[in-house]
Amino acid sequence: MIRVGIIGATGYAGGELVRILLNHKDAKIVWYGSRSYIDKKYYQVYQNMFQLVEDICKDDNLEELAKQVDVIFTATPQGFLAGLLTEEILSQVKIVDLSADYRIKDVATYEKWYGIEHKSPQFIEEAVYGLCEINRDKITEKTRLVANPGCYTTCSILTAYPMVKEGMIDVNTLIVDAKSGTSGAGRGAKVPNLFCEVNENMKAYGVASHRHTPEIEEQLGYAGNCQVTINFTPHLVPMNRGILATEYATLKRKPDGTLPTYEEVKAVYDKYYANEKFVRVLDKGSCPETKWVEGSNYVDINFVIDERTGRIIMMGALDNLVKGAAGQAVQNMNLLFGLPESEGLELVPCFP
Amino acid sequence: MIRVGIIGATGYAGGELVRILLNHKDAKIVWYGSRSYIDKKYYQVYQNMFQLVEDICKDDNLEELAKQVDVIFTATPQGFLAGLLTEEILSQVKIVDLSADYRIKDVATYEKWYGIEHKSPQFIEEAVYGLCEINRDKITEKTRLVANPGCYTTCSILTAYPMVKEGMIDVNTLIVDAKSGTSGAGRGAKVPNLFCEVNENMKAYGVASHRHTPEIEEQLGYAGNCQVTINFTPHLVPMNRGILATEYATLKRKPDGTLPTYEEVKAVYDKYYANEKFVRVLDKGSCPETKWVEGSNYVDINFVIDERTGRIIMMGALDNLVKGAAGQAVQNMNLLFGLPESEGLELVPCFP
Amino acid sequence: MIRVGIIGATGYAGGELVRILLNHKDAKIVWYGSRSYIDKKYYQVYQNMFQLVEDICKDDNLEELAKQVDVIFTATPQGFLAGLLTEEILSQVKIVDLSADYRIKDVATYEKWYGIEHKSPQFIEEAVYGLCEINRDKITEKTRLVANPGCYTTCSILTAYPMVKEGMIDVNTLIVDAKSGTSGAGRGAKVPNLFCEVNENMKAYGVASHRHTPEIEEQLGYAGNCQVTINFTPHLVPMNRGILATEYATLKRKPDGTLPTYEEVKAVYDKYYANEKFVRVLDKGSCPETKWVEGSNYVDINFVIDERTGRIIMMGALDNLVKGAAGQAVQNMNLLFGLPESEGLELVPCFP
Amino acid sequence: MIRVGIIGATGYAGGELVRILLNHKDAKIVWYGSRSYIDKKYYQVYQNMFQLVEDICKDDNLEELAKQVDVIFTATPQGFLAGLLTEEILSQVKIVDLSADYRIKDVATYEKWYGIEHKSPQFIEEAVYGLCEINRDKITEKTRLVANPGCYTTCSILTAYPMVKEGMIDVNTLIVDAKSGTSGAGRGAKVPNLFCEVNENMKAYGVASHRHTPEIEEQLGYAGNCQVTINFTPHLVPMNRGILATEYATLKRKPDGTLPTYEEVKAVYDKYYANEKFVRVLDKGSCPETKWVEGSNYVDINFVIDERTGRIIMMGALDNLVKGAAGQAVQNMNLLFGLPESEGLELVPCFP
Incomplete structure (x- = not known):
């Protein structure tokens, strides 16, 4: 049984980690960290957990926690983990960081977009960007530190990834218009x-x-092996959960000057996602809806080719608290401990 | 593996049965009945089921279905099952009926409130009212027909049941003011x-x-061993899921003229619910909220004694599609097949 | 032109006063008081007012304000006005107080339910309870201080008033189950x-x-000329605006033992409301919906007689920010200055 | 007093026409046309109109109606008006058509995107596209037929218009990502x-x-005096009212290779909108929100220049039922009859 500690257990992402891990058969939460609610029963903060969680909230003592658990999830503000992380801690425990501290490889970029100094840049190189579908082979039992991707970024990257990876679009025409439910605001x-x-x-x-911009650019840059500069615009939508990304890019034409066909583009998506449990490329003509993935770890993706403008419109939908945060964090934990990747994540989307 | 057939699989309650049963380790849905979508892929009706359910929707052929499955859930309009049910069918298969057809023992009452003739009253006596917490001992492997309670009724009855059963309130002062999310409207x-x-x-x-009135009255009448006549007022609330019942009744005073204390009333609730997994009597001072049970099979209950008026205000909250419909139906199925009552129902409420 | 000052202009009720008064042809707001946003442009707090209001927010200087305006609206926390009001101020300006400070005639009751000391009880007697439909004749150009009723209370009282006034119900059986949109929470x-x-x-x-309980009890007590003790239960509903009160009471039977008929009860409602512009008693069978009054000063009322229980179920709906706060305050202002009562309040409900 | 007839008075746009015209001092609705509710009281369809409208719904008799009124609003499905309009009718009455029948000058384009034959193309040339801010001088007392713009189109065009008109952007890079409340779905x-x-x-x-695409392209083409082909993607949002358009385009660089500055772009917007009552270009840094214009005839617009990508992000928000439909229709009516353009439209946005 994996012993789990959560720092930031009373935020929305922290609460979702609890919801998911309670049904995970190989993990057990032994530390509910919440600086704001120290000594309060966890279920008094999240009454849905009444009779399910009897633990009290504890302070954010990373050093002590490192000794007691096998893995720590930090669902904390930017800068928190970077300010506390040490080699000694990392030598004792694995960490899945839900903040942005170790997502961006270039410290200057991090410091510019986040407006804070990075206190432990020495761990950035080691950290693995935990977008499982793309970096799965780097997330192993030897990995110590996973930078769990942002909610918008997970959605934005996965939606466009195959097209960028295969050089099907002009990446510098990429525009990501994203819409998020309000739980993303914390x-x-x-x-x-x-x-x-x-x-x-x-x-x-x-x-x-928005700070997720350089994260998307960096990852798509790795995929396309090029510099990527995009427009990313987030929107706030009156719903609790869900992110929908609508992405626009100019398709590269084939040597004969024609656009790639639906089937050709679909084949590219299938190449990367046909065997991915948590990425569902929808049937032709279906547009992703956030409700269809609510409460689950799925990303639903589809695309439309516009012959008139030569652009492809790609759409992706996920639950920002699951695949966009806690679900992906558990997916990473599973990889870190050599468990089946979907353990605890067989969550059927809840409708309506 | 229990073979399951659902008639009315594309309504909201039907969809919720599918969501729950997909994670039930001893049951498998083999018939997705939906007269409106015959031959259409089920996931095309409920796209959340994409890649999870490959079956197509079939017609409502009760006789044929009875031969192929072990249990049928009918999530159908009033009168549907009553119009088709035969001894032959019941001799082949167990039925959990989510409609009102066999809930009310008095045919005249049924026909008056529902405005339709009951076509198979001969099965009413046999049918067990499937409010598991109250009728658990009557729902056994020998039971053939379960009348799954209504959503409002499950909430209304369970909230007041201990008080009625123990004669703590004047039942004819009972007023149930209930509020429901819109999925209850179908x-x-x-x-x-x-x-x-x-x-x-x-x-x-x-x-x-409202038609749930006589159902509440009948069941509370059994509990109190008396005639019960109440006011029941349902309200429509702009949310998808959830029922909240606020119930008012005059407390019977003790011989010394005083009202029962909080502790005395709490003891009565505990007598009936302390060991019930799916009924949570909250801590003193906590009011049930529908969101705290969303997606789960819980009913959250609490009460306040008003010394000024001598009344008790009882409050109950559940998810109308789970404990108010599909979850309770699966709970009944578990009892019918001798399985652990909570199998497939270890659903952690989803917040936010 | 009436010069108006608002203290608490940046709360929701304050904002609604601004919305209404901008279209009032005889009033002009000259002081936007907001302690939290001093020196900020009002439209920067409420961007809907961009290009409509150029004023900046000012401090809460009641004495200074009294010299500059003809009427002050105080949309402030409980105790604010009571702590500052003086005879000198009242000799200079009329005040419509949207807080509870002068609503309750019995100081002890106020202090018990609100948990604060009343700092200026000497003005309580003078203050007129500004429920216009009931106290219209007391709100005149000579009146100096109006206690604007609470949102729940306006709805609860008007819904039951004719029945209490005419002695049609047993008032001590009255139960008010009220539901409010979230703007009521401030x-x-x-x-x-x-x-x-x-x-x-x-x-x-x-x-x-809830603190609105004694306010309802006091006013219905005046109407029925008796002591009234009720149950009042407020609920929070996921919508911005609107209060719905569902009220239950036992009807007094006629000498022959029968219940009053629909027509008899309707006649009682008509006696009080047939000529009231802002109270609409709906057609038989129509239940009030909050959306049908949204943005307007209407209260929609109707009732159902339940022959089975001998109770009447009365229902009332209003917009908590209009008839429940700012609209009624303007209605009071109109009376205070001898203007047509509906001036500035010809607001057509907005649907959907 | 202008006599008004509405065909399609019981749709959402029709209902909004009624709401607005009830407070219009120079117009009076004398014909509430609604094929679905013939002979029913209008207020029984829209209960917000109880005691405000006593009229009954009448059939859609365009010929008869033309004789009785001065102006007809047709809030009807595509093809309805085109199928009935005659010279005789137009010689008797002015028509403001809220459908798409006369918006697009090229019949072939209309027939292709709408998939229906245009039955009266002879009136297309005469029809004026009623985007008042742009075509004001063409909407006069001599005008007989106004094609009231679509909701998405009004928002999309006004947001980008100054930039296109002044040649500040490469129009063929224009992407409109639009989000609408659900009332737009009818x-x-x-x-x-x-x-x-x-x-x-x-x-x-x-x-x-989406059918609004060619309408946007045509109008922006007139503005830019060029062929325009864009991507337009509408989204459905869980709210009643409001459209938000987020628009992306590549800025043309100045001769020195630099991008235009904020001030330069702002000056272009001011050139067109500084004197427009219903178009509000927000302060620097403010993003339009649909709630800030709800219930009013305003369009709120702003923009951000992205130095990194060389694009401008333009944003516009309006109430789809007011400026996007009924409000603009009344604005057109005012122009048609020589009234002040804002008569009846001094609607203060309602928040929250």
Whole structure:
């Protein structure tokens, strides 16, 4: 039985880790870390856990925790883990970090977009970017530190990945227009996240400046083996869960000047995803809907080729708290411990 | 492996049966019945099931179905099963009926409130009212026909049951003010159920005339061993899932003229529910919230004693599609086949 | 032109006052008071007011304000106005107080339910309870201080008033089960009011202890000329605006032992409301819906007589920010200045 | 007093026409046309109109109606008006058509995208495209037929118009990613529009094939005096009202190779909109939110220049039923009768 510690267990991603791990047959949470609710029963913070979790919330003591568990999930603000991580800790425990601290390989890029100094850049190289479908072979029992991808980035990257990898699109025409449910904004008590401010409303935010942009660019750059600069625009939608990414790019034409056909593009997607349990490329003509993946670890993807403009419109949908956070973190944990990748993640999407 | 057939598999309750049974280790759905979508892939109706269910929808052939499966769930309109059920069918297969056809023992009451003739009253006596927590001992491997309780009724009855059973309240003062999410209205294409009609709106409906009234009255009458006549008022709430019942009744005073204390009432609730997995009586001061049980088979219950008015306010919350329909149906199936009652129902509530 | 000052202009009720008064032809807001946003442009707090309001937010200086305006609306926390009000202020300006400070005539009751000391009880007697339909003749150009009723109370009282006034019901059987949209919880940044906590959720709160209880009891007591003790249970509903009150009471039987008929009860409602512009008693069989009054100053009311239980179920719906707060406040202002009562309030409900 | 007839008065756009015209001091609705509800009281269809509208719904008799009114609004399905319009009718009455029948000048384009034959192409040339801010001088007391723009198109065009008109962007890089509330889908009883299907969900639809595409292209083509081919992707959002368009285009560089500055672009927007009452270009850094324009005739617009990609991201928000339909139709009516353009449209956005 894998002993699990969670730091940030009372945020939405932390709560989702608990929901998923309670049904994981090889893992057991032994430390519910929550600086805000120390000594409070966990179920008093999340009453859905009444009679399911009897533990109390503990302080964020990373050193102590490292001695007691096999893996730590940090669902914490940016900079938290980077400020505390040491070689000694990493020598004792595996860490799956749900923050952005070790996602971006270039420290300067991290510091520019996040506006904070990185306190432990020495671990960045070691950290594996935990997008399982792409980096699976790098996430092994020897891996110590996994940088769990962001919610928007998971969706944005997986939706476009095969096309970039196979050089089917002009990557610098890529525009990602993404829409997210409000749980992505976290559980902080802020006026813009109040029910009455979000409900019956929609807006873009972080236009041309959202921090997930360089993460998408870096990963797609690896895929395409080139420099990638994109537009990424997130939007806030009045729903709890779900991210939908609508992505636009100019298709590269074939030598005869024609566009690739539906079948040719589909074959590219199938090449990468036909055997992926958690990526579902939908039937022709079906557009992904966030509700169809709610509560599950799936990413639903599809595309339309527009003959008029020569562009491909790619669409991806996932549950930002599952495949976009806690589900993927558990998927990474499974890989780290040599378990079946889908253990604990056989979650059937909940509709309606 | 129990072979399962569902008639009405493309309604919301039917869809929820599929969601739950896909993770049930002793049952397998072999017949997805849906008159409206015959020959269509099931996942094309509920795209969340893409790559999870490959079956096509079949016609509602009860006789044929009875030969192929061990248990049939009928998630069908009132009168459907009553119009088709025969001794021959019942001799071949167990049936869990999610409609109201066999819930009410008095045919005249059924016919009056439902406005239709009952076509097979000869099976009413045999049918067991499948409120597992109360009738568990009557639902055995010998049982052939279970009348799965209504969503409002399950919530309304369980919330007040211990108080009625122990004679703590004047049952004829009982008022049930219930609020339901919109999935309770079904998947029929009707203007009042359109998003724009329901969203940002709230209303009572079926005032003094809702069909779940006699069902609640009958069951509470059995509990209290008396005639019960109540007010039951359902309301439509702009959310997908969840029922909240707020119930009011005058407490019987003790011989010394005082009201029972919190501890005395709590002891009564504990007597019936302390060992019930799916009924959670909350800590003092916590009010049930529908979100805390969403996606799970729990009923959350609590109460407040109002010294000023001498009344008790009882509150119960459940997910209308789970404990209020499909979950309870599976709970009944488990009892019918001698399985652990919670098999397939270890569903952790999903928040947010 | 009436010069208006608002203290608490950046709360939801304050914002609604601005929305309504901008289209009031005899009033002009000259002071946007908001302690939290001093010196900020009002439209930067409520961007809907961009290009409509150029004023900046000012501090809450009641004394100074009293010299500059004809009427002050205080949309402030309980205790604020009571702590500042003086005879000198009242000699200079009229005040419509949207808080509870002067609603309850008995200081002890106020202090018990609100848990704070009342700092200026000397003005309580003078204050008129501004439920216009009932106290219209007391709200005149001589009135200096109006206690604007609470949102729940306006709905709860108006729904039952004719029945209580005419002695048609046993008032001590009255149970008010009320449901409110989330704007009633205000704009404070609190976790329970976050989108993800409220959306897809429903709960009761303040059970047997909500502060609007004594206010309802006092006013219905005046109407019935008797002591009234009721159960009042508020619920939080995932919508922005709207209150629905479902009220239950035992009908008094006629000398012949029969219940009053629909027509007899309707006549009682018509006696009080047939000429009231803002109270609409619906056609037989129609249940009030909050959406049908959204954005307007209407209260929609109807009732059903349940022959089985001898009870009447009364239902009322209003927009908590309009008739439940700002709209009624403007209605009071109109009376205070001898204007047509509906000036500025010809708001057509907005659907969908 | 302008006598108004509405055909399609019981759809959502028709209902909004009624809401707006009830407060229009120079117009009076004398014909509530609704084929589906003939002889039913209008308020029984839209109960918000109880005591406000006593009229009954009448059949869609265009010829008869033409004799009785000064202006007809047709809020009807595509092809309806085209199938009935005659010179005789147009010689008697002005028509503001809210359908697409006369929006597109090229019949072939209309027939291709709408898939129906145009029955009266002879009136297309005469029809004025009623985007008031752009075609104001063509909508005069002599105009007989106005093609009221679509909801998506109004938002999409106005957001990009100044940039296209002044040649600031490469129009063929224009991508419009639009999101709409559900009232845009109309009041038809269809499963995909049910509350439980839309709520907590988001999807794209009509990808690369939505009918508003050629309308946007045609109008922007006139503005830029060139052929325009764009990507337009609509999305369904779980809210009642509101459209948000996020638009991407490559900025043309200045002769020195630099991008235009914020101030330069702002000056271009101001050139066209500084004096437009209903177009609000927000302060730098503010992103339009649909809630800030709800219930009003405003379009809120802003933009961000992305130095990294050389693109401009333009954003526009409007209420699809007001500026996107009924409000703009009334704005057109005002122009047709020489009234102040904003008569009846001084609607303050409603928040929250």
